[in-house]
Amino acid sequence: MNLFPRIVMGLTILSSLSAQAQKLKKADKLVISQLQAHIGYLADDKLEGRRAGSNGESLARTYISKQFETIGLEPKGDNNGWFQAFPIFEGKDYHQNSYLFINGNEISREHFFPYTLSPEKIVEAMPSIALKEAGVPWFIDLAAEKEANQGNPHFDAENNIQEKIKSAAAKGATALILFNDPDQRYNPKQRGDQLPIPVFFLDSIESKKYLSDETEAIEIKAKAGFTEKQRSGTNVIGYINNGAAYTILVGAHFDHLGYGEDGNSMLRTGEKLIHNGADDNASGTAALIELARLIKKDKAKKANYLFIAFSAEELGLFGSKYFTENPPLPLSSVSYMINMDMVGRLNDSSHTMTIGGYGTSPTWNSTFSALADNRYIKFKFDSSGTGPSDHSSFYRKDIPVLFFFTGLHTDYHKPSDDASRINYEGEYRIVQLVYDVIKKTPADNKLVFTKTREQQTGTSTRFSVSMGIMPDYSFSGNGVRVDGVSDGRPAKKAGIQAGDVIVQLGDFRTGSVEQYMQALGKFKKGDKTTVRFKRAEAELSADIQF
Numbered sequence: 416m417n418l419f420p421r422i423v424m425g426l427t428i429l430s431s432l433s434a435q436a437q438k439l440k441k442a443d444k445l446v447i448s449q450l451q452a453h454i455g456y457l458a459d460d461k462l463e464g465r466r467a468g469s470n471g472e473s474l475a476r477t478y479i480s481k482q483f484e485t486i487g488l489e490p491k492g493d494n495n496g497w498f499q500a501f502p503i504f505e506g507k508d509y510h511q512n513s514y515l516f517i518n519g520n521e522i523s524r525e526h527f528f529p530y531t532l533s534p535e536k537i538v539e540a541m542p543s544i545a546l547k548e549a550g551v552p553w554f555i556d557l558a559a560e561k562e563a564n565q566g567n568p569h570f571d572a573e574n575n576i577q578e579k580i581k582s583a584a585a586k587g588a589t590a591l592i593l594f595n596d597p598d599q600r601y602n603p604k605q606r607g608d609q610l611p612i613p614v615f616f617l618d619s620i621e622s623k624k625y626l627s628d629e630t631e632a633i634e635i636k637a638k639a640g641f642t643e644k645q646r647s648g649t650n651v652i653g654y655i656n657n658g659a660a661y662t663i664l665v666g667a668h669f670d671h672l673g674y675g676e677d678g679n680s681m682l683r684t685g686e687k688l689i690h691n692g693a694d695d696n697a698s699g700t701a702a703l704i705e706l707a708r709l710i711k712k713d714k715a716k717k718a719n720y721l722f723i724a725f726s727a728e729e730l731g732l733f734g735s736k737y738f739t740e741n742p743p744l745p746l747s748s749v750s751y752m753i754n755m756d757m758v759g760r761l762n763d764s765s766h767t768m769t770i771g772g773y774g775t776s777p778t779w780n781s782t783f784s785a786l787a788d789n790r791y792i793k794f795k796f797d798s799s800g801t802g803p804s805d806h807s808s809f810y811r812k813d814i815p816v817l818f819f820f821t822g823l824h825t826d827y828h829k830p831s832d833d834a835s836r837i838n839y840e841g842e843y844r845i846v847q848l849v850y851d852v853i854k855k856t857p858a859d860n861k862l863v864f865t866k867t868r869e870q871q872t873g874t875s876t877r878f879s880v881s882m883g884i885m886p887d888y889s890f891s892g893n894g895v896r897v898d899g900v901s902d903g904r905p906a907k908k909a910g911i912q913a914g915d916v917i918v919q920l921g922d923f924r925t926g927s928v929e930q931y932m933q934a935l936g937k938f939k940k941g942d943k944t945t946v947r948f949k950r951a952e953a954e955l956s957a958d959i960q961f
Contacts, residue, residue, distance in 0.1 A: 416695050416696065416728075416729075416756050416757050416803050416804050416820075416827075417679070417728050417729045417730065417731060417732065417803055417804070439840070443843060446705055446843055446846065447839050447840060447842075447843045449701075449704075449705060449708075450701045450702070450705060450839055450842055450843060450846070451834075451837075451839055453482070453697070453700065453701035453704055453705075454693055454697045454698060454701045454759070454834050454837055454839075455834050456478055457475055457478065457669065457692075457693075457697035457700060457701070458691040458692060458693035458697045458832075458833060458834045459691070459834075460689050460691065461474070462474050462475055462691075463673060463674070463689055464671050464672050464673035464674060464675075464689050464690040464691060464692060465669060465670050465671045465673070465692060465697075466670065466671065466672060466673025466674070466676065466677070467503060467646070467648040467670045467726045467727035467729065467730060467733070467734075468503055468646030468647055468648055468727075469673055471673065472648070472649065472669075472670055472726060473649075475669050475670075475700075476497075476498060476649050476651050476669070476724070476726070479651045479669060479700065479704065479724045480497035480498070480651050480653075482704045482707075483497065483651065483653035483704070483707065483722065484497075486653075486704070486707050486708050486711050487711050488653030488654055488655060488707060488711065488722065489653065489654040489655070489656060490652070490653065490654070491652040491653060491654040491721060491743045491744075492650070492651070492652045492743070497651055497652065497653065498649045498650070498651060498652075499649065499650040499651075499652055499737070499738065499741070499743070500647050500648070500649050501647065501648050501649070501650070501727070501733065501734065501737035501741075502645050502646075502647060502648075503645060503646045503647065503648050503727055503730065503733060504604070504643070504644075504645060504891035505603065505604075505643075505644035505645055505646055506531070506602075506603025506604035506605075506643075506644055507531050507603050507604075507641035507642065507643055507644065508603065508641065508642050508643075508644050509524070509528055509529050509531075509601070509639070509640065509641055510524050511640075511642055512535075512638070512640025512641055512642055513528075513529050513637075513638055513639055513640050513641070514636070514637065514638050515527045515615060515617070515635075515636075515637045515638075516634075516635070516636040516637070517621070517625045517633060517634065517635060518625065518633060518634050519634065522617070522621055526617065526618045526620055526621045527615055527616060527617045527618065527621065528601040528615070528616055529613060529614065529615050529616075529639035529640075529641075530605070530610060530613075530614040530615070530616070530639075531601070531602055531603060531604075531605035531641070532605055532606075532607055532608070532609050532610045533609075533610050533612075533613040533614050533615075533639040534609055534610065534611075534612070534613060534639065535638075535639055535640050535641065536590075536612075536613050536638070536639060537636075537637070537638045538552055538589050538590040538613060538635065538636070538637045538638070539635065539636050539637075540552055540589065540634075540635050541632050541633065541634050541635070542554070542632065542633065542635065543631055543632050543633075544626055544631075544633060545631075547583070547586070547588065548587075549586060549587025549588070550587060550589060551588070551589060552588060552589055552590035552591065552592055552635055552637070553583045553588040553590070553591050553592070554591075554592050554593075554594065554626060555579055555591065555592070555593050555594075556594060556595050556626075557572070557576070557593055557594065557595055557596035557599070558595040558596055558619075559595070560572075560575060560579075561596075572596075572598070576593065579591065580610055580611070580612070580614055581611070583612065584610075584611035584612045588612060589612060589613075590612050590613045590614070590615065590635075590637060591612060591613075591614045591615070592614075592615050592616075592617060592635070592637075593614065593615070593616045593617070594616065594617040594618070594619070594621075594622035594626055595618075595619050595622050595626075596616075597618075597619065599616045599618075601616075603644070604891075605927075606891070606892075606893065606926050606927035606929075606930075607893065607924065607926030607927050607930055608893065608924055608926050609893075613637065613639040614639075615637060615639070648670070648726040648727035648730075648733055648734055648737075649726050649734075650723060650724065650725050650726055650734045650737070650738055651669070651723070651724040652721065652722070652723050652724075652738075652743060653707060653721075653722045654719070654720070654721050654722070654743075655707075655710065655711060655719060655720040655721075655722075656719050657716040657717070657718065657719050657720075658716075658719075659716065659717055659718045659719050659858070659859075660748070660859070660861075661718055661719070661748055661749070661750040661858070661859075661860070661861050662718060662719040662720065662721050662744060662748050662749050662750065663718050663719070663720050663721070663749075663750055663751060663752075663753070663853065663858065664720075664721045664723060664749055664751070664752040664753070664809065664814075665703060665706055665707070665710075665720065665721070665722050665723070665752075665753045665755075665849075665853075666703070666722070666723040666724070666725055666735065666752065666753070666754050666755075666805055666806075667696055667699030667700050667702065667703040667723075667724060667725070667754065667755045667756060667805075668696050668699065668700075668724070668725040668726065668727075668728030668729070668734065668735070668756060668804070668805055669696065669697070669699075669700040669724045669725070669726060670696075670725075670726045670727055670728055670729055670734070671690055671691070671692030671695060671696070671697075671729060672690040672692065672729055672828060673689075673690065674687050674688065674689060674690065675687075675688075675690055677729070677730060679729055679730075679828060680828055680829070681827060681828040681829050682828075682829055682830060688830040689830060690828065690829065690830050690832065691830070691832060691833055691834070692832055693759060693832050693833050693834040693835075693836065693837055694757050694758075694759040694760050694821075694824070694826070694827075694832050694836070694837060695756070695757050695827065695828070695832055696728070696755075696756050696757060697759075697834070698755075698757060698758050698759025698760075698837060698842055699754075699755035699756050699757065699758050699759075699819075700724055701759075701842070702755050702758055702842060702845060702846050702849070703722055703724060703755060705846050706722070706846060706849060706850060706853075707720075707722045709846070709850050710850070710853070715854070715858070717858035717859045718750065718858035718859075721743075721744070721749075723735075723738060725738065725805050728756075728804065728805055730888075730889075731888030731889050732804075732805055732807060732808050732888065732889065733889045734805070735805035735807075735808035735809070736808045736887075736889050737889075738808070739808045739809060739811070739812050746812050746814065748861075749809075749814050749861075750815075750858070750860075750861045750862050751775075751776065751814060751815040751816065751817070751856070751862045752806060752809040752814050752815070752816045752817075753806075753816070753817045753819070753849060753852070753853070754804055754805050754806035754809075754816065754817070754818045754819070755819045755820075755845075755849065756804040756805070756818065756819075756820055757820050757821060757822070757823075758819050758820065758821050758842055758845045759821065759836075759837040759838060759839075759841075759842050760821045760822065760824055760836070760837070760838060760841075761792070761821045761838045761841030761842065761844065761845060762821070762822070762838075762841075763838065763841070765793065766791060766792055766793050766841075767792075767793045767795050767821075767822070768792050768793065768794060768795065768819060768820070768821055768845065768848070769795045769796075769797060769818075769819075769820045769821070769822060770783075770794055770795065770796050770797065770817060770818065770819060770820075771797040771799060771800075771802050771806065771816075771817070771818030771819075771820065772797075772798075772799070772800050772806060772810070772815070772816035772817045772818050772867075773796040773797060773798050773817075774798030774799065774800065774865060774867040774868075775798075775800040775810060775815040775816050775817075775864060775865055775867055776815035776862045776863055776864060776865055777863055777865060778815070778856060778857065778862050778863065779815075779817065782852055782855045782856045783796075783852075785855045786848070786851055786852065786855060789848065789851075791841075791844040791847075791848075792844055792845070792848055797818075798867050798868065799867045799868050800815075800816050800866075800867045801867075801885060801899070802818060804818060804820075806818045807885075810867075811885075811898060811899050811913070813864045814864065815862045815863070815864050815865075817852065819845060819848075819849060821841070821845070866902070868901070879938070879939050879940055880905075880935060880938045880939060880940055880942070880961035881904065881905075881935070881961075882904065882905050882906040882911075882917075882920075882935070882946075882959070883900060883901035883903075883904020883905055883906045883907060884897045884898075884899065884900055884901070884904075884906045884911065884917070885897070885898045885899040885900075885901075886898060886928050886931065888928065890916075892916070893916075893918070893926050894916035894917055894918040894925060894926060894927075894948075894949065895916065895917045895918075895925050895927070895928055895931045896914070896915070896916045897911060897912065897913050897914065897915045897916070897917065897948075898913060899913055900912065900913060905959040905960060905961055906946075906959070908959070908960075909946055909957035909958065909959045910957055911946070911948060911957070912950070914950070915948045915949065915950050916948060916949040916950075917931065917946060917947070917948045918947050918948060918949060918954070919945075919946070919947040920934040920935070920938075920944065920946055920947075921934065921937070921938070921944035921945060921946075923937060938961050939961070940961055941960070941961065942960070942961050943958065943959070943960045943961075944958075944959060944961075945957065945958055945959070946959050
């Protein structure tokens, strides 16, 4: 699961739990042993956390495809194979195309970097460090800036840098060289408006050599230049073709965090440790494989079944979003989608499972009413079709969804999420439950879709206002692309549509989701402002009120 879930609201049905679980049969034990084998392999250290695009992801997808093949599924990926590859934007690299010379000495790339949003330009000049004149680079000591503002409670270091950049460019500086701040790090995925001038950061080791108060003039030759980096993620897709009119989708993501390189680990020690992701989401992947086995053996042929192991969910639902934009069969033929994410920690005391998407079709009420006598699991329903996992991508396409989830725990997004902590018998009961859901849900007609309330995901920050949009976290361009719009909210009233790219809110540019969140924090309920957004090639504006 890629983002913090929200508090689950909605109807709770208590199943009548038996005091003692029935004795497991031989067939039950076989499925449990297979779940153990799947999770044991996928969450093994040799897969190094299954980071999307890594060798560990490759090993995992090969394992899943071989399981699909053994079960007897048909490949439904690219070129009649098992895999569906998609690009993952890695950001910009400066090492090959940027340089910095001071007094004829080349500065190692380890000791300087250009800001990612810098324009690609060459700068040559002999400026004075102390003087700030037009036509030459300017220099700013960031440590001195912080020291000068120690008593200022409103001082924000990043905002200060942005203001210095604007001021320098407005007064004719050709570049800005920042130095002497150990907190500065190169951000290859920095998003926002392009800066008006190139900006370079020089670390304290080199700045002490060349940028002293006594230095009157210095020879600078610098270039900001970048190459874009990409890696590929890969979905795994298997199919049961019963020649039916409609298809049921069953999915789970199989990627995880690797060593936490993408900044989504909850480990705060700075250690480089493998995040095995046994619950998140080797558990869902194992359940997907065993459901495919059960359904392949089933004699009922009223629907086709598509089984999808998604990658890059942890980066922002990349794999499922790509799938919905590039489906191997028409989405109009899909009856509904089931998603399993973190289904390995069923609590032995509460036996509670959260089932999201309950409100996305009126059919779900009758389905679960027929299952209310389940002796092993309590159902806790959440009506919303959106949330922090891959079912959201299908809800966006007006497809009814269900989301199965056993809840957060202290090992979430930490290296301690290991196979030894999975409740395997509990997961087996969940596999049985999902299979029963599929059996109890009519398969010969397409389910009616119902819109539900929206859930904000992607940040733990709370604001007093909201636009009522769902950002597209896979968008790597400038601005915030809208993935969905909530009825009755400011964005909807302003005429904003899915696919629009919001570039400004009031006086605040929104070049990235982070900047958009910061801009929201400037408003309170009842405030009026304008929103600027792009739709195709046109740039539009509208009035909004929070």
